[in-house]
Amino acid sequence: xxxxxxxxxxxxxxxxxxxxxxxxxxxxxxxxxxxxxxxxxxxxxxxxxxxxxxxxxxxxxxxxxxxxxxxxxxxxxxxxxxxxxxxxxxxxxxxxxxxxxxxxxxxxxxxxxxxxxxxxxxxxxxxxxxxxxxxxxxxxxxxxxxxxxxxxxxxxxxxxxxxxxxxxxxxxxxxxxxxxxxxxxxxxxxxxxxxxxxxxxxxxxxxxxxxxxxxxxxxxxxxxxxxxxxxxxxxxxxxxxxxxxxxxxxxxxxxxxxxxxxxxxxxxxxxxxxxxxxxxxxxxxxxxxxxxxxxxxxxxxxxxxxxxxxxxxxxxxxxxxxxxxxxxxx
Numbered sequence: 001x002x003x004x005x006x007x008x009x010x011x012x013x014x015x016x017x018x019x020x021x022x023x024x025x026x027x028x029x030x031x032x033x034x035x036x037x038x039x040x041x042x043x044x045x046x047x048x049x050x051x052x053x054x055x056x057x058x059x060x061x062x063x064x065x066x067x068x069x070x071x072x073x074x075x076x077x078x079x080x081x082x083x084x085x086x087x088x089x090x091x092x093x094x095x096x097x098x099x100x101x102x103x104x105x106x107x108x109x110x111x112x113x114x115x116x117x118x119x120x121x122x123x124x125x126x127x128x129x130x131x132x133x134x135x136x137x138x139x140x141x142x143x144x145x146x147x148x149x150x151x152x153x154x155x156x157x158x159x160x161x162x163x164x165x166x167x168x169x170x171x172x173x174x175x176x177x178x179x180x181x182x183x184x185x186x187x188x189x190x191x192x193x194x195x196x197x198x199x200x201x202x203x204x205x206x207x208x209x210x211x212x213x214x215x216x217x218x219x220x221x222x223x224x225x226x227x228x229x230x231x232x233x234x235x236x237x238x239x240x241x242x243x244x245x246x247x248x249x250x251x252x253x254x255x256x257x258x259x260x261x262x263x264x265x266x267x268x269x270x271x272x273x274x275x276x277x278x279x280x281x282x283x284x285x286x287x288x289x290x291x292x293x294x295x296x297x298x299x300x301x302x303x304x305x306x307x308x309x310x311x312x313x314x315x316x317x318x319x320x321x322x323x324x325x326x327x328x329x330x
Contacts (some may be wrong), residue, residue: 017021025053060159078152090163106150121147161164213280214244219287259307269309284312 012271024216027035027049077096083089110118125133125144163191190197218240225236259269 005142025050027053076130080146082191087167090160090167093160093163095211097153097160100153100156102148106153107144109146110150118147118150122151126151147197197297209280210244213248213282216282217247218243227308248279251281253285254302255279256307259309263308270308274309316320 031049031052035045035052039048050311078100080096083092121144125148128144133144136144190200225233227233227236259274263269270287
């Protein structure tokens with residue numbers, strides 16, 4: 001099969017060796033003298049010599065403004081489909097859309113023309129070659145090219161959106177894979193370190209216990225926030241957190257008072273037992289009881305954080321306790 005460089009539509013080879021470049025494109029002395037006489041400055045001399053050597057190689061002067069780097073004409077460029085969703089193809093497609101937009105607003109051109117007629121004209125132009133367009137009358141030729149340009153703009157925009165979605169999906173997939181690798185690595189570290197595993201488990205249990213207790217407090221409407229206003233949603237969440245912390249503090253006060261009573265009665269309090277008592281107690285709370293407001297103005301006694309229990313023996317206790325001694329001290 002004859003190579004495309006030797007057909008009636010020649011184009012430059014994709015790869016040219018240094019020997020071919022020197023052999024085919026080195027100007028002779030006569031060509032240098034002719035080009036020097038034909039140009040008015042040295043800046044135009046290389047361009048004229050390049051055009052001359054290209055003409056002798058291809059048999060015609062290349063229309064640089066009407067072709068891409070790979071020799072594609074402007075007409076055939078309108079029919080090029082999108083390539084894979086790589087970053088270089090995305091940038092090329094963006095430049096292609098910019099060039100199409102520079103041609104004009106095709107929506108104005110096609111205003112009032114039936115969509116089916118535009119599709120038929122664009123399909124006819126897409127199936128034709130640049131040489132076949134010369135057989136049409138100028139009006140039909142302009143209509144075909146305009147319809148093809150309009151469809152090309154629409155296709156490029158769709159291709160850009162599709163390519164962007166594919167790029168984002170690729171990045172998300174890669175990020176998920178990296179996140180999974182990090183999760184597995186962290187999991188391996190936690191599983192190999194028993195003290196760390198106990199601390200992580202204890203912290204997780206505390207957070208889950210608090211969330212469960214908070215949901216129990218916010219029992220109204222089964223815990224569902226029906227308001228769509230973000231401000232009202234934030235208020236409901238903050239008020240629920242405030243009420244939850246108030247009940248927790250109330251439970252801590254009750255536990256501290258019971259501990260003091262036991263100490264006064266002569267009971268020996270083991271700090272390790274206290275470290276396992278949770279303030280998330282609900283059995284003694286009646287959510288549907290009576291709420292009196294006449295005591296709101298009564299000032300309570302000053303809070304005494306001291307229990308009279310020696311906590312120094314629990315300083316080495318594992319962090320797996322549900323309620324740390326520091327919580328009681330506070």
